[in-house]
Amino acid sequence: MMQAGSRSTIRSTVLTTLLPAALLYWISLAWSAAEGISSTKVLRDLAQACDAPLGQGFLSSVGYLLWMAAAAIALFAASTHLIRGSSVNRQFAFCGGGFSLWLCLDDMFLVHDRYLGQSFLYVTYSVFTVLLLVCFREPLKRFAGDSFLLSVVFLGSSVLIDAFQGIFPASYETVQLFEEGAKFLGIAAWLAFWCHYVNATSKLSSI
DSSP: OOOTTOOOOHHHHIIIIIHHHHHHHHHHHHHHHHTTOOHHHHHSOHHHHTTOOTTTTHHHHHHHHHHHHHHHHHHHHHHTTOSOSSHHHHHHHHHHHHHHHHHHHHHHHTHHHHTSOHHHHHHHHHHHHHHHHHHTHHHHHHTTHHHHHHHHHHHHHHHHHHHTGGGSSSOHHHHHHHHHHHHHHHHHHHHHHHHHHHHHHTTSOOO
């Protein structure tokens, strides 16, 4: 029960959460129907639909969760003014959170593999990462910038291994172990960075 004097959250929940969720639900079903995909295939879990064993795609799925966690932490902290100090601190969290969300969606739906091409996406990601380093160098210097660089090193290593996998004197499976391992560690370090960043900036005095 609501305590006396507390405000109802029903209206904001309906407007900001339920309506967008219902719209996404409807668009997904309508779009799939237009493509000749039955609603059953859209609604069922992929592992269930493919009768896949429990471990298949496990690390990939955990990677999605880590990307999404980083995006949620950064965007929530920035949008609720939890991050204090200079406005640049919040701008960095908005940019980093949005970038994390896009990387999550790219990983989930294989945008770089199926639609835009790996070369285009990798160049775009590299440019955006450099822009983050240049435009937000002050927050990075003050708040856990070493963790940020660690994540960039791991993720960059994964991209390089993928780009030059043909020259390695090892089997495809072995190369994949190193490529995906570097990527997984990079995502984990990325999440750790945003946890450190939000924790540090939330303790600053407001300007």
